[in-house]
Amino acid sequence: MKNPTKPFAEHYPYLAYWIRKWGRMEIGYSSDFPYLGFLMLHDMGGTCFYCDEEETLDLTFEKAEKYLREKEFPERFDKKTIAEIEKQSR
Numbered sequence: 001m002k003n004p005t006k007p008f009a010e011h012y013p014y015l016a017y018w019i020r021k022w023g024r025m026e027i028g029y030s031s032d033f034p035y036l037g038f039l040m041l042h043d044m045g046g047t048c049f050y051c052d053e054e055e056t057l058d059l060t061f062e063k064a065e066k067y068l069r070e071k072e073f074p075e076r077f078d079k080k081t082i083a084e085i086e087k088q089s090r
Helices: 013-022 057-076 079-088
Strands: 024-027 039-043 046-051
Touching: 013 024, 013 057, 013 079, 039 057, 046 057, 057 079
Parallel strands: none
Antiparallel strands: 024 039, 039 046
């Protein structure tokens, strides 16, 4: 498990930004959408990411973080925003 005393935003800066300023994250299975997964990322357009394959919560967060960093943010956000997130994660 990752160091629990380190803030979530330091472990997962893209997820933290997403939650604070862009969309929302749901953890847990929904009776309305049980097929979507254990962790889902939503924005105004709906669900843009879901994961139900990983064995631990840390691995699930890491997969969502990687998705945001490599796919979602380069397509949606300007380089300045991405640079700020990267700077905060160091």
